[in-house]
Amino acid sequence: MAKLELIHLNKTYTPKVIPVKDISLTVEDDEFLTLLGPSGCGKSTTLRLIAGLEEATRGQIKIGGEDVTYKRPGERNIAMVFQSYALYPHMTVYENLCSGLKLQKTPPEEIKRRVSDAARVLGLDESLMNRKPGQLSGGQRQRVAVGRALVRRPHVFLLDEPLSNLDALLREKVRADLKELFAAQQVPVVYVTHDQTEAMTLSTKVAVLDQGYVQQLDSPERIYSHPANLFVAGFVGSPQMNLLTLRCQGRNAILSDFRINLPESLEQVPDTIVLGIRPENVRIARPEDTQIIKGRVSLVENLGMHYLVTVRVQDSQAGSLTVRALLPTDQAWNREELTLALPPQNLHWFDVQTGEAIVKRQMVGSKI
Amino acid sequence: MSTVIQERPPHPSPTPQSRKSFSIKNIFLSLAVFLVVLFCLAPALWQLLTSFKVNEDISAVPTIYIPTRYTLNHYIDLFVRRPFWRYICNSAFVSITSTAFSLSIGAPAAYALARLRPWGGKVILAAVLIVTLFPGILLFLGLLEIIQALHLGNNYLALIIPYTAINLPLTILVLRSFFEQLPKDLEDAAKVDGYNTWQMLLKILLPMTLPALVTTGILTFIFAWNEFIFALTFITREEMKTIPVAAAQLGGASVFEIPYGPIAAATVLGTLPLVLLVLFFQRKIVQGLTAGAVKG
Amino acid sequence: MVNLNTIRSREQRTAWILLLPAILLLLLVFGYPIVRAFWLSLFTKNLGTELQPVFSGLYNYVRMAGDGRFWQTFGTTAVFTTASVVLELLLGMGIALVLNQKFLGRSFVRTSAILPWALPTALIGLAWAWIFNDQFGVVNDILHRLGLLETGINWLGNPTLALLAVIFADVWKTTPFISILLLAGLQSISSDLYEAHSIDGATPWQNFTKITLPLLMPQILIAVLFRFAQAFGIFDLIAVMTGGGPGGATEVVSLYIYSTVMRYLDFGYGAALVVVTFLLLILAVAIASFLLSRSRTRTSRA
Numbered sequence: 001m002a003k004l005e006l007i008h009l010n011k012t013y014t015p016k017v018i019p020v021k022d023i024s025l026t027v028e029d030d031e032f033l034t035l036l037g038p039s040g041c042g043k044s045t046t047l048r049l050i051a052g053l054e055e056a057t058r059g060q061i062k063i064g065g066e067d068v069t070y071k072r073p074g075e076r077n078i079a080m081v082f083q084s085y086a087l088y089p090h091m092t093v094y095e096n097l098c099s100g101l102k103l104q105k106t107p108p109e110e111i112k113r114r115v116s117d118a119a120r121v122l123g124l125d126e127s128l129m130n131r132k133p134g135q136l137s138g139g140q141r142q143r144v145a146v147g148r149a150l151v152r153r154p155h156v157f158l159l160d161e162p163l164s165n166l167d168a169l170l171r172e173k174v175r176a177d178l179k180e181l182f183a184a185q186q187v188p189v190v191y192v193t194h195d196q197t198e199a200m201t202l203s204t205k206v207a208v209l210d211q212g213y214v215q216q217l218d219s220p221e222r223i224y225s226h227p228a229n230l231f232v233a234g235f236v237g238s239p240q241m242n243l244l245t246l247r248c249q250g251r252n253a254i255l256s257d258f259r260i261n262l263p264e265s266l267e268q269v270p271d272t273i274v275l276g277i278r279p280e281n282v283r284i285a286r287p288e289d290t291q292i293i294k295g296r297v298s299l300v301e302n303l304g305m306h307y308l309v310t311v312r313v314q315d316s317q318a319g320s321l322t323v324r325a326l327l328p329t330d331q332a333w334n335r336e337e338l339t340l341a342l343p344p345q346n347l348h349w350f351d352v353q354t355g356e357a358i359v360k361r362q363m364v365g366s367k368i
Numbered sequence: 369m370s371t372v373i374q375e376r377p378p379h380p381s382p383t384p385q386s387r388k389s390f391s392i393k394n395i396f397l398s399l400a401v402f403l404v405v406l407f408c409l410a411p412a413l414w415q416l417l418t419s420f421k422v423n424e425d426i427s428a429v430p431t432i433y434i435p436t437r438y439t440l441n442h443y444i445d446l447f448v449r450r451p452f453w454r455y456i457c458n459s460a461f462v463s464i465t466s467t468a469f470s471l472s473i474g475a476p477a478a479y480a481l482a483r484l485r486p487w488g489g490k491v492i493l494a495a496v497l498i499v500t501l502f503p504g505i506l507l508f509l510g511l512l513e514i515i516q517a518l519h520l521g522n523n524y525l526a527l528i529i530p531y532t533a534i535n536l537p538l539t540i541l542v543l544r545s546f547f548e549q550l551p552k553d554l555e556d557a558a559k560v561d562g563y564n565t566w567q568m569l570l571k572i573l574l575p576m577t578l579p580a581l582v583t584t585g586i587l588t589f590i591f592a593w594n595e596f597i598f599a600l601t602f603i604t605r606e607e608m609k610t611i612p613v614a615a616a617q618l619g620g621a622s623v624f625e626i627p628y629g630p631i632a633a634a635t636v637l638g639t640l641p642l643v644l645l646v647l648f649f650q651r652k653i654v655q656g657l658t659a660g661a662v663k664g
Numbered sequence: 665m666v667n668l669n670t671i672r673s674r675e676q677r678t679a680w681i682l683l684l685p686a687i688l689l690l691l692l693v694f695g696y697p698i699v700r701a702f703w704l705s706l707f708t709k710n711l712g713t714e715l716q717p718v719f720s721g722l723y724n725y726v727r728m729a730g731d732g733r734f735w736q737t738f739g740t741t742a743v744f745t746t747a748s749v750v751l752e753l754l755l756g757m758g759i760a761l762v763l764n765q766k767f768l769g770r771s772f773v774r775t776s777a778i779l780p781w782a783l784p785t786a787l788i789g790l791a792w793a794w795i796f797n798d799q800f801g802v803v804n805d806i807l808h809r810l811g812l813l814e815t816g817i818n819w820l821g822n823p824t825l826a827l828l829a830v831i832f833a834d835v836w837k838t839t840p841f842i843s844i845l846l847l848a849g850l851q852s853i854s855s856d857l858y859e860a861h862s863i864d865g866a867t868p869w870q871n872f873t874k875i876t877l878p879l880l881m882p883q884i885l886i887a888v889l890f891r892f893a894q895a896f897g898i899f900d901l902i903a904v905m906t907g908g909g910p911g912g913a914t915e916v917v918s919l920y921i922y923s924t925v926m927r928y929l930d931f932g933y934g935a936a937l938v939v940v941t942f943l944l945l946i947l948a949v950a951i952a953s954f955l956l957s958r959s960r961t962r963t964s965r966a
Contacts, residue, residue: 052671053559480682484682486676498949509697509934530693596786
């Protein structure tokens, strides 16, 4: 219907500055896609390319099957919510809401209907309609910005970090509201943020971007559980995943005195490999655990519900390696030396050169 | 572990010594400021006083500073013996018109340079900057020829067009720096809403630019009002002259008598609109000038 | 694949449409007269040729080289410009430093400071002529009351004094304006820098030379450049105050050009004078821009 397609998009400013190198993806009607990544990864540029505020150097953009790559923003039937809301300061709230519709020569009764619909959904009171943006609170302005997009009934919604200017408490509430709101719209949504929580909770699909490329395009759950490369593994998940570069010997990776079995699917055993495990998956070893490591506790950070414990494991050749574990507060443990279990089902393996994930896991190792 | 609340020693109060040097500095400062203000206002004030003096007071030696009697004769003389009201209207008409033209030609150009990044934009900007430096004397010869050829002598256009052009660089520079500071988001939102460039300029940007337009308009009005060399050369018919030229050419009853009184009165009247403008808009004027100069 | 209707090319078209009226007007009023002056300077067109242009090549320039009056006006202009600009800069800097302090009635002072610049030069010239009047002028009166004078000085009738009077009037007119420009620059220098420098043990003079001057240099150069150009081409003030007299003592280049054209109707020669003035101005601009860009890179490196 109004499917959004990006085909090999590239934006080159100068030979040294290429924010979007090659991005292809599709967003279907009822999908909510988040472009997630650190600053400079190209997510905002991609959004602006979709909007038509920047011109693609190469590639195509299609909306509903129609090639809009060279069309003006106003001709693409898209609506955008800006980070700063970008409300026209000299117009009233009502005029702000309907400015786009007026330009499209929508009949006045239709305008009125859509505005009151949007106002109802967003909880914008009648009394606000005649005020100017300068007289509204931050939260109210944010809702007007969303409202301005809603009344357009566009083919695609674009949102550029719309929550980042709200304070933390408000952000949580608005996040929930937005999720409900856009689920009811049934139109592709592209959302840009650097906040993982927003990405994970709001979207049906997440595209993790870095250096102008899509690192992984998947559902939030799979991004978390099956990161496709080192970058995604290290970026998604807080506290950050433990990433350890280990030597290999035989069919084991060597961590100090401990051996960890390499996955069966690994055909050729390389010299070194990267092991990843999330701190929340590291737990205190129980008697039945076979894959374990032992080390000295160097730092304990109290995060409220958990302790983030940094453990140093001595390795004869590589010096010391640090492993962080998220331990519950209600469990007793030795504050000097800890034996930790690394459950095989939570291990991620990555190629040292390419950073790509090595399809997984298994195994039972034994301590020498 | 017990905590001890420690008392901070109280802030030392200023010693008598420092208070004394503080007020000496104050005295110097006030004196300097007073002198500066006096320096700035003196000539204008002197003309103001002179304009109300009777002729005997004016030509009295030693100089009488405060008039013994007050008279409005000089002012009346201006309007009765010469078409001073016409001069005022001429100046006003030319200044306002050229200001309006300057703004309507300069604002779009400023926007284009600020936001649309045209090819050769840097060259144009440099040219605009350099052109600001040309004194009128360099231009008057070429313009004189054009005006003679087109028979525009003693036509208001002969002044309006050059004034518009001379004010254009300042207009473009000031408005450009203003446009650059506008949040880009608003234009993005307007583009997404479907505004084309013209609609965006008129409906979104212009209302927000109003303060800058006022500032620039005041500056161009001042320049146009004060202009001398073109007004002197291109307009020779008495009833079309602008105030600076007319005042400079005030003759007396006899060829030996220089009418100091009416000249002073003409000065007061000729500068009154500007004084009022400066009084009300001084902050904006400084803003506009520094924006144009600093950014340039 | 280049689509002719791309967003960027549309932007370009719109930009040039918006720019066109301004560019045309500027070319007409600024560009044409300069080009015309270059062209006309190669001709002789005066009463001798019955106002018909006769090609004479570089004759006008040769004549200029030997024209005593030209060199005199050039010298007068140089003296006037240098004296004015230097005085205005020094005084303006001083006033700016004073105004930078906090005191009551700041906006009143600022208003007063703008007035000299805002008032019509011609009318102000009349006022100053009156103030310097030998019989009834205020200056003579004050000097007399102070006991420094017996009889009145004929300011505008004495070559040197007339020049001084004119310089004084110009300094009066422009110094406040310069001080406001410099004041804006002063206020943009963060006080942190002074505080840090003082902690290092700097005296106020060192603060001035090591922090204020270097950071203010761009503004100073711009102000100097503008003032130089203005002073070089000054016409209104001198025409009204002295008319170029006495005996040509205050005749600056612009007055000479004006009378050459308007009184002597010597168009070709006048055009040559315009050309030379123009070239000198361009030279000054080039030097100033060079200095400006050097000072800019210096501060940006800091």
